[in-house]
Amino acid sequence: MVPRSVRARTTLAACASVAVVLLAASAVVLLLLRLNLERTVETVARDQARAVARLAAAGRLTPQLPLRPGTDFIQVVDARGRVVAQSQNLTGRPALTPTGAHNRHRTYNLDALGQKHHQRVTTVTTITPAGPVIVHVGASLRTADAAEDLTTAALTALSALLLFTVGALTWRTTGRALRPVEAIRAEVAAISDRGLDRRVPAPRGDDEIARLADTMNAMLERLEAAGARQRRFIADASHELRSPLAVLRTQLEVALTHPDPEVRNALVAGALEDTERLQALSADLLLLARLDATGQSRPDEAVDLTELVRTTVTARSTDPHPVALHTPCDITVPGNALWLGRLLTNLLDNAQRHAHRTVTVRLTADPATGDAVLDIANDGPPIASAYREKIFERFTRLDDARSRDDGGTGLGLPIALDIATLHGGTITVEDTPDGTTFRTRLTTSTRG
Template sequence: MADPRAGLLGSARRRAAGALRQITARPRIAALIARLAPRSVRTRTTLAACVSVAVVLLVASAAVLLLLRANLVRSVEAGAREQAQVVGRLAADGHLPNPIPLDHGSDFVQVTDTTGAVLASSQNLAGRPALTPTGTSEGHDTFDLQALGDEHHQRVTTLTADTPTGQVTVRVGASLHTADTAADLTTAALAALSALLVTTVGIVTWRATGRALRPVEVIRSEVAGIGDRDLDRRVPEPGSDDEIARLAHTMNAMLDRLEAAGVRQRRFIADASHELRSPLAVLRTQLEVAHTHPDPAVRATMVAGALQDTDRLQSLATDLLLLARLDATGHDGPQEDIDLADLVRTTAEGRHAQPHAVTLDLTDGLTTTGNPMWLGRLLTNLLDNAQRHARTTIAVRLGFDAEAGQAVIDVTNDGPAIDPAGREKVFERFTRLDDARSRDDGGTGLGLSIARDIATIHGGTLTIDDIGAGCTFRTRLPARRGPATGDGGTRPGTASD
């Protein structure tokens, strides 16, 4: 006797194997679908247009065929009902002929009494027994009409009438051959027309999409051919004012930015190399002289000079690192609510002794959001620049432009004014105007550039304005009024630098 557990185990194994085959088949099917899926936009667009039109035509054709057939069947039923009513009136009057003549469109007529006996019929049903229902179709009774000797698609109308000898049943069968023929012809015509329309839509969509995407392909090939050494090339811009033209314009604007960034990078590298090479050469010379010179006083002088150049190199490296960090992080730095008056006052008063005093005129209660360390560096750079070029005094004023919602920080020194033609140039990296070319003042040529980058990152601006005598650097930052501190107004003060 077979062990039933073995049968159960075998069945479980077969089910597990079938499930495993289904699981392993799914990735293969997905991969096959992915390989067969069209990859080009032109092909996908054409297929989508053809499928959409085909679906619409299919629904419309089905609706037309249903309405047509319904109207034709209704007409056939009306004719059969009319003949049934005529036969019923003849039976009621006692003038029922046998055989019963057929009207146009009718296949047969049969009249039976309550016992099912045939009283009269058309010629083609002469001698045949009474028709009995065999089922229903489309809500109507169906009959076995093989007695007619042919396959017939008919609609049978049944009507009862009262006669002098009792109630009779009249059945009239009307042929649906005309309706079927019309439906078949209409179906064939709609199928041919739909195929023609779908083909036409496919051809038109294919050509129109190809023509529309041709500028995109030109742009793609042109961009693909642009290397890092020929960023001056531009993609052609179509004359039309459409999405393709805007794409080409955007691509050219991006290439403009890339070219400008490349130029800035190359110039920055060249300037940084030059700025680093000069102090390194001087430092090497001083160390070589100090190493070989027998006089201790000369060696001490050389070492002091080397320390100064080392400090300058350290400042330059710090500025370069800060610029790289600003370029890399942008707005990603820490965001804090900053009291601007307190920041300006702390920055000015926390500096080491300087040759020129700094006068403060601050409006309390102004708050901005940003990185306090970077904003402090902005102020420090502006104050360092002012100290290098001031004759006697430096003034720092903090105000509020209520209409623009901005805090305005003016750092003014009474030194020589900057010519309007050079006011933008001073913010370029490693730029020194002719009256500030000396490296003995300790500047690296990066302070104002760093200050402007910090202002831009915080949503503000840094410009040079004509405000009285001397030179004024104006910083604008988004700010809001907060609770006032102290007396809540404008309070002058002096920071002894």
């Protein structure tokens, strides 16, 4: 069963990885040790066998042969299988006969010799004055076996100790590393929709956990700002709806009880105007809700911006001020034609509302970036620099009384800015010698 916690899984993975490395390393060490020890034993036996072969070749072989250190027995057998000479411990023993081969070495049955431990038997053939003989020299592997067993036990104990140390260190280190993550999780779990002003603890440094805490705090700041904006929007919308609704109710109540038909007709006409104003406000609120719900998903429909500007300006023939239109080039942008048309309409409504005599619309392409630049200028009073960002806030009116009389809701410019932002663009306010210009910049390609 796989542990559920990251701490336990990390510790288990570290121990498993170290165990695999230790197992492979131990196997290599034991193999090299075994090969080296067996090579040493075989060298000793081969030297002893060659020395006996030289004695046999010189005809100086004695029936009993002395053993050198590291060898267990010596036996010399002639071509007919008779024992010619041997070490004292093999007196009366039969000749050795091969029983097979193992690892390129012949194997011999040594049970008859009483040798129960591992042996390495080296065989050398030589010619003597009496004919060919075979010299068998057996060297004990007891030392190699003991060294291998001791090394295996030492490696096992050392590996167990190392695994325990790695596990303990990994468990402790992972716990300390994850402690800030747990603190962040606990703090986030404790934050409710009414406590968005709280922040998660940010550890020192610039590692992944510190960046996670910074990201979480930035997200909480955005959520707090969005919540405050939503509450402010709801409060402003309630305030904006309360006044015309109160006026509308008063007009209808007076019209219902007033005896003069002309007065009733005037009151009903005023109520109709207020109803239209409420309808426009409701439509603006609905569009803002749709724009907020759309988020960062930019529309990518190809829109002929030049044709859209020409059509929109031409259709507004009843505007109080004439519009000078300049569209020297054809420009196409990705976006939503309906929303871009609303952006243009809102900016034109704002320009018409504040212009003295004329409104100028100019659509050009930025030669440096290729962006579409839409300038809508009016010859009205300039906007103070302190208010150039405030006018894009919802329900903001610099001249509240005049805006209400002209039917403004305080949502036209915020809607235009939201639409431009959704299309990857911007709206800025600039002073001109003849008044004020609202400059909208839109990209002509979809940028990731």
